[in-house]
Amino acid sequence: MSNLAEILKNAMSLDVRDRATLAERLLASLDELTEDEAERLWAEESQRRLEQYRAGRAKAVPAEGVHKKAKNLLR
Numbered sequence: 037m038s039n040l041a042e043i044l045k046n047a048m049s050l051d052v053r054d055r056a057t058l059a060e061r062l063l064a065s066l067d068e069l070t071e072d073e074a075e076r077l078w079a080e081e082s083q084r085r086l087e088q089y090r091a092g093r094a095k096a097v098p099a100e101g102v103h104k105k106a107k108n109l110l111r
Contacts, residue, residue: 047058069077088094 047055050058085094089096
């Protein structure tokens with residue numbers, strides 16, 4: 037079993053409060069990324085999305101639609 041799989045298995049066996057605390061700490065750690073780490077992660081994500089689009093597994097959404105949806109969500 038890989039290290040990550042083992043960690044996930046152990047984490048899932050925690051009670052709900054401990055899992056919530058763990059999730060909170062993990063998410064907070066993402067806010068502490070260096071600028072280089074954040075850029076690298078966004079570059080990887082944009083490449084993944086481009087590959088999905090080119091393979092026909094994702095579709096483009098016009099900017100106007102995205103802006104309208106965001107505006108409605110923020111009301």
